[in-house]
Amino acid sequence: MASKIVLLVCDGLGDRPVPELGDKTPLEAARTPNLDRLAARGITGLMHSLGRGLTPGSDTSHLNILGYDYREYYSGRGTIEVAGLGMELRHGDVALRGNMGTVDAELKIVDRRAGRITDTSPFTALLDGMEIEGVKFMVKPGTAHRAGIVVRGDGLSAKVTDNDPHEPGVKVWEVKPKDDSPEAARTAAVLNKFLARAHEILDACEANKMRVAAGQPAANYLLIRGAGFYRHVPPFSERYFGLKACCIAGGGLYKGIGAYTGMTLLDVPGATALPDSDIRAKFTRVREALNDFDFVFVHVKAADSLGEDGNWKGKRDFIERIDEAAELLLDLPDALLVVTADHTTPCALKKHSADPVPVMIVGEGVRVDGVMAYNERAVASGGLGRLIGTDLMPELMNLIGKYKLIGA
């Protein structure tokens, strides 16, 4: 019996038939000898990460796949992103994710990403630790134009709206309470004061004077969204029989998922979450990590982004790159390998959909089914049938012999 698990999540891998590909999905059209070889040795099926007919976000789907039911553990993307930045969340805190953007004198959006600024740390440092009416604001840089914000104080609520209109030329929105509670009203009011003060400070700072002098858009406004409230999340090892878990991911959200569930984050140079990401470097790190960890969560992003661009050719080609690197996963010592996706991102829709995703489990003890290829249609007849995301971890615990007998 295997004692370890590698969970590979290929973001947005699932798709629908593409006419230009002869009505095949990008995964069906891609040449995937390694994934097909694995399918022939494994048990396969389809998975609805949240439930039938429910269209998953990447955050909720990952929580469910890792066995943290999103209905209990999800409270806005902000909480997950700040966890990935190593920011501590305490009882009563509100967490938000943000962008450094550019606004004009009338607070209309000029550029939501301040000219795709690569480092927000000179700006977040000016805001970090600010206090307004007894509420403290912690602000840390994220990747590229992003930032994480934790709001700490008595009587706060995450029931507040975003201020990011997502559209150039539109004035930034005021943060508004989403319910009638005094907590939401107070949080919205204090956030608006913070954002106005932050804008004054950013607009006048040296770093922005230098940017403007160099012809770059000023990083002069904090665009915030995804407010979430602290909740206790039992760490992975506590939830799963002491298994030591790690996370290998390039994207901030996925590092956040790892941190949120108490995994150790492993950095891999070249893991960019973009189509040029070094997938071989990631899978090499997976093999090394099995020396120190019992559970390795590895995330590959770009199939989703290419699907959102409607780029079926790019998605097919990226899948072939995953397959080529999957050569490194063919013979994992003492480990089950799971290959799946968090949701479907059809190129035709350019957004997530509720179509189920392929899943396969390969390794000692699995009841190998007759499926010889890894794609949406082939695995539909596989031995796992249809899973809900939260079924996956119990299935895996069974296969590595970690379970409690129910009854006698």
Ligand code: ZN
């Ligand atoms: Zn996703």
